[in-house]
Amino acid sequence: xxxIGQYDxxxxxxxxxxxxxxxxxxxxxxxxxxxxxxxxxPYNPLRRVPTLVLDDGEILIDxxxxxxxxxxxxxxxxxxxxxxxxxxxxALKICxxxxxxxxxxxxxxxERALHQQTSQQWIDRCxxxxxGVLDALQADRAGRxxxxxxGEAVGHADIAVACVLRFTGEAHPAxxxxxxxxxxxxxxxxxxxxxxxxxxxxxxxxxx
Ligand SMILES: N[C@@H](CCC(=O)N[C@@H](CS)C(=O)NCC(=O)O)C(=O)O
Numbered sequence: 367x368x369x370i371g372q373y374d375x376x377x378x379x380x381x382x383x384x385x386x387x388x389x390x391x392x393x394x395x396x397x398x399x400x401x402x403x404x405x406x407x408p409y410n411p412l413r414r415v416p417t418l419v420l421d422d423g424e425i426l427i428d429x430x431x432x433x434x435x436x437x438x439x440x441x442x443x444x445x446x447x448x449x450x451x452x453x454x455x456x457a458l459k460i461c462x463x464x465x466x467x468x469x470x471x472x473x474x475x476x477e478r479a480l481h482q483q484t485s486q487q488w489i490d491r492c493x494x495x496x497x498g499v500l501d502a503l504q505a506d507r508a509g510r511x512x513x514x515x516x517g518e519a520v521g522h523a524d525i526a527v528a529c530v531l532r533f534t535g536e537a538h539p540a541x542x543x544x545x546x547x548x549x550x551x552x553x554x555x556x557x558x559x560x561x562x563x564x565x566x567x568x569x570x571x572x573x574x
Contacts, residue, residue, distance in 0.1 A: 367392040370406060371399075371415025373568035374536075376468040376529040377429040378416040383525050384433055386562040388440040392418075400573045429465070433522065446522045457516060457523045460506065464526035467499040471534045474541075479572050493541060496534065500547045503527060508549040513556060520560065528557035536570035 369385065369392045371378035385392050397405050403413045410417040410427050418426045418435075426432045437445045448454040474492040477484055507515065507527075515523045531554040534542050544551040557563050 367421060368395055368419040369393070370395045370397055370409060370417040370419070372396045372571070373566055374533070374570045375399075375415055376471075376526075376533040377465070379533075379566055379568075380522075380525050380529045381416045381418065381429050381432050381436070382566045383529070383562045384436050384446060384522065386566060387446060387520060388436055388444060390436065390439060396568075398571075398573075446520065446525070448516075453516065457521060460503070460515060460523035461526045463499050463503055464523070464530045467496055467503075468526075468530040468533060470495045470499075471530065471537055475537050475572060479574070496538075496542065500542070500550065504547040504550050507553055515553070520557070520562075524553070524557055528554050528563060532558065532567075533570060537572070 367385075367390065369378070369382060373379045373382060373396070382392075382394070395405075397415070399406065399413060399415055406413045406415065406417065409419060409425050412427065414427065416427075416429055416432055418432045420426065420435075426435055437447065440446075442449050447457050470492045474489065474496070477488055477492070510516075512518060514520055515527070527550070531544060531550060535544055544554070558567075
């Protein structure tokens with residue numbers, strides 16, 4: 367398999383950490399969405415990452431579809447999410463909040479880096495959406511005593527939240543001081559100390 371995209375993307379990093387936890391080998395092509403758009407285009411007309419090229423040449427786009435396939439490859443015994451029922455729905459909701467937050471944090475980067483004249487209305491909206499999600503995640507995490515979100519084993523929810531917290535902290539340090547959300551800061555620190563998170567990391571590089 368070939369994984370296209372840089373690890374400073376919370377979506378790419380999330381997929382790469384899952385690949386590592388599932389012990390699935392892959393070639394990494396750390397192409398930048400802007401600088402390497404022409405290289406990405408033949409694989410994904412959206413010129414977005416992550417893009418995953420399977421061994422038979424099939425190409426998967428969008429992290430949710432990619433992870434769905436990786437879960438299938440890993441099988442139910444190793445899957446990083448419950449197979450069914452309330453536990454699965456809850457984990458999917460935490461993942462949706464984290465990835466929605468990532469969408470907003472990425473959008474905010476583009477608004478500030480790529481527009482000569484920014485829209486304060488859009489910036490304010492993104493900031494309040496991000497803060498609202500951080501509040502909701504903080505409330506959920508604070509009520510859970512286990513060392514990780516759903517127990518002692520790393521799952522998709524842990525990965526999604528940790529990846530977006532790191533991205534948000536690096537991309538918008540002045541806007542989101544994570545000490546405002548202590549249960550999340552502790553969660554991120556716990557995840558970032560684990561070997562796969564340490565191995566798969568890249569400091570945020572703004573687009574230009
Ligand atoms: N829904 C997508 C979002 C991926 C995404 O936003 N990737 C960013 C990099 S962090 C990207 O490719 N941006 C370039 C663009 O959207 O034009 C997913 O989950 O894979």
